[in-house]
Amino acid sequence: MKVFINKNVLESIVTNTNPYLEKRDLSAITSHIYICAKDGVLNIKATDYEIGLAYKLSNAKIVDDGVATANGKKLLDIIKSLKDEDVLLETMNNYLYIKQKNSKYKLPMYKFEDFPEFPTIQNKAKFDIDAVMLGRSLKKILPSIDNNNPKFELTGAMLDIKDGYINIVGTDTKRLSIFKFETQTQNEFSLIIPKKAIHEMQKLFFDKIEIYYDENILIAQSANFEFFTKLINGKYPDYNKVIPKELKTKIMLNRDKISEGIKTISMLSDTIKITIATESITFESIIEDNSEAKTTIEYTTGVQDEISIGVRNKFMLDFLNSIEDDEFEFGFNDNHLAFLLTSKELQTVIMPINL
Missing domain, CATH: 3.10.150.10 (DNA Polymerase III, subunit A, domain 2)
Incomplete structure (x- = not known):
């Protein structure tokens, strides 16, 4: 050569x-x-x-x-x-x-x-989907996917293809993220893509791409490259059971203000107590030693009864970094129950920390 x-x-x-x-x-x-x-x-x-x-x-x-x-x-x-x-x-x-x-x-x-042979598209179904949209959707739920779980299926993202829409789901059992987008679909099916493959797909899925699959393999082809990943075989948990069906309180919050408050506390603590009052939101560190961090922002929430939740900073920031809108919805039932963050097609359910 x-x-x-x-x-x-x-x-x-x-x-x-x-x-x-x-x-x-x-x-x-x-x-x-x-x-x-x-x-x-x-x-x-x-x-x-x-x-x-x-x-x-x-x-x-x-x-x-x-x-x-x-x-x-x-x-x-x-x-x-x-x-x-x-x-x-x-x-x-x-x-x-x-x-x-x-x-x-x-x-x-x-x-x-x-050198091993690459799989071929022979006898594989074609997945008609906008590859750019798929890459964007996977990126939004990527932080919620577990890195190392005995249940191997939780180390990947599930694509749940329904009639007229697709739910892309990731969870680490402490939180669950779902990105839903409406698109034409031909068959209802589901598959689980490993997290490592999703990282690489982010770098590739920005052009005209054809995608093929069977129960074991997903293949993506463009004019310049061919990508494949083995799929995860397993039964993904019923994510619909995790999403709160009803919410006692719904509040619209500003993304940047909440992010700033959390980052202020993050210098000392990776867990935080957030207290939402009628005209303010307070962020406090949750630390076992005697050190303390606390900051309050003026913000009209309109809540009648004060709300307090404990949460890992990373869970909140991962969601806030994944959204484009200036505002998002905070849905709450009780400080011992999972709460819901929503911005357009993206929802993240988070289990709180006991205060």
């Missing part, structure tokens, strides 16, 4: 594929990036078996067809050190050479035949 390619293009692709590599076992073929030059197209792939990403480039200058593999992290470190000029990738005697003028690097290759 002998290929000339723009340094910045190569660096961008190798950077984007690095999260897909096996990091723990460097002897595995999946710790390597797969590079194939054939029929005027340069293919670059990476996968850890759970997720995968492949790029197709037609603007690289292919002198000789061929296949190579290289440790993804080492290859990225080398490319970053090079100047903004074309780079030569060349294979000789089971090594990949990376050359640029007077600089030359050599990396050992593994057997490219051992």
Whole structure:
């Protein structure tokens, strides 16, 4: 193989594929990036078996067809050190050479035949959805997804496709977020996308993309790349049971003022007591030692009976950072029961801390 390619293009692709590599076992073929030059197209792939990403480039200058593999992290470190000029990738005697003028690097290759095959869209249903909207929706509920839960299904986001709308749901059992958007749907079904895959989808879902799926795999294809992720098999909890059906009190609050009050207390404490009175809102730290932080803002809420709740700062801030509107709705029943934050299509149910 002998290929000339723009340094910045190569660096961008190798950077984007690095999260897909096996990091723990460097002897595995999946710790390597797969590079194939054939029929005027340069293919670059990476996968850890759970997720995968492949790029197709037609603007690289292919002198000789061929296949190579290289440790993804080492290859990225080398490319970053090079100047903004074309780079030569060349294979000789089971090594990949990376050359640029007077600089030359050599990396050992593994057997490219051992590199895993990517899944195909054959026999998979097409998911007709606006990929940009899907990426935006997943981002809003991402903070609520659990990172490490024995119930594996809770480490992903559920897409619950209904007649005429889709609910995208994430929970860590202490809070639950739902983003609902109306769209044409053909079939009612649900699937669970792993959190790691969602992080990567944020970087990719901004163009015209076709999405395919079955019970085990989701595949996204554009003109330039192909992405896949294994889906989580499991029974997602009935999230509708968590959402309060009725609310005794509903208050419209200002996003920036509430965010400022919480951040003021966050310097000392990661949990907070919020007291909502008729003409003010007070934020107080919840700390076991004798230190204290407290601030009050003037704000007309209109409540007749004072409301006090304890909550983790992060839960509130994650919601506030996910919304665009200046105001949001705070729904409350009792300080021992879950309360509801709402802004347009996004709802977050949060379990309070006992005061």
